[in-house]
Amino acid sequence: MYEFIILSQLMLTSRHGYLIAKIINDIIGPYARLSPGRLYPLLAKMEQNGLIEADGAVAKKPQSDHQSRAYKITEAGRIRFYVLMRDTSLSPGEYQKLFAYKVSSFSLIAPIERIALIDHYIHYCQAHVFHQQSEADDLVRNGQSYGTMDSTMLEFTLEVVRHSIDGWQREIEWAQNLRTKEFAHVNQTDNQEVIQQEKNP
Numbered sequence: 001m002y003e004f005i006i007l008s009q010l011m012l013t014s015r016h017g018y019l020i021a022k023i024i025n026d027i028i029g030p031y032a033r034l035s036p037g038r039l040y041p042l043l044a045k046m047e048q049n050g051l052i053e054a055d056g057a058v059a060k061k062p063q064s065d066h067q068s069r070a071y072k073i074t075e076a077g078r079i080r081f082y083v084l085m086r087d088t089s090l091s092p093g094e095y096q097k098l099f100a101y102k103v104s105s106f107s108l109i110a111p112i113e114r115i116a117l118i119d120h121y122i123h124y125c126q127a128h129v130f131h132q133q134s135e136a137d138d139l140v141r142n143g144q145s146y147g148t149m150d151s152t153m154l155e156f157t158l159e160v161v162r163h164s165i166d167g168w169q170r171e172i173e174w175a176q177n178l179r180t181k182e183f184a185h186v187n188q189t190d191n192q193e194v195i196q197q198e199k200n201p
Contacts, residue, residue, distance in 0.1 A: 001091055001098055002034060002042060007051065007081040008105040010073035014055040017043060017069050027101070043071065051077035085109055088120045095124060096171065103178065111186050118179045125175065128168045136161045 005024055009015055015023075017040065024034045046052045055072040073081070084090060085105065091098055099121045106114050139158055149157070 001094060001101070002039075003046065003051075004081070004084045004090075004098065005101055006043070006046065007073060007077055007084065008101065008108070010052060010071060010077065011081055011105070011108055014070050014072040017071065020071070046077070047071070049076075050074055051080050082109070086113065086117075088117070088124075095121075099124075111182055115179060115182050115186075118175050118182065122172055122175045122179070125168045125171045129165055129172070132161050132165050132168070136165070 002024065005027065006020060009020060009023055020043070021034065021036065021039050024039070028034065043052065047054070051074060052071045053074055055070040085102060085108070088095075099117070102117060136158055139154060139161070
C-alpha cells in the first residue's frame with residue numbers, strides 16, 4: 001500500500017523524503033504513523049528496483065541525507081504504478097483504504113478504467129454486506145445456542161455487525177455516486193466530441 005502511495009505522489013512531481021513522509025502520515029493519520037525506520041528502507045528498495053531515482057535537480061542537501069533527498073519516478077515506476085492501480089487483488093483485507101487512495105489518483109487513468117475499479121469496489125462492498133448479513137441472521141437463529149452468549153451479549157454483538165453493515169452500505173452509496181459522476185463525465189466528453197466533429201466535418 002505504501003509503495004502505491006509513494007508512486008502516486010511521484011507521478012505528479014519530484015518530492016523530498018521528508019515531504020513524502022508528511023504526505024503519507026497526513027493520509028493515514030492521525031494515530032497511524034509511518035516511521036522513518038520503515039519509510040527510508042522502502043524508498044531505498046524502490047530505488048534499488050529501479051522504480052524511483054534521486055533527483056539531483058531539486059536536492060538541497062547532500063544525497064546521503066535521506067530526509068532531504070529528492071526522488072523522482074522512473075519509467076519502470078510509472079509502469080508499476082499503473083499495474084498497482086489496476087490490480088484489484090492487492091491487499092484484499094485493506095482494500096477499502098487502498099481504494100480511497102486510488103480514487104485520489106483517478107485523474108491519472110482513463111474514465112473507463114475508473115469505472116472498472118468502481119464497479120469492482122461496489123461488488124467488494126456488496127460481498128461484505130452479504131457475508132455480514134448472513135452472520136447476523138445466523139446469530140439471531142443460533143446465538144444463544146452457542147452456549148457462551150447470553151441475550152445481552154447477543155444484542156451487542158448484533159449491534160456491532162449491523163453497524164458494520166451500515167458502513168459498507170454507505171461505501172456502496174459513495175461508490176455508486178462516483179460511478180454516476182464518471183458516466184456523466186464520459187457522456188459530456190462524447191457530446192463535446194460530436195459537436196466538434198459537426199463543426200469540423
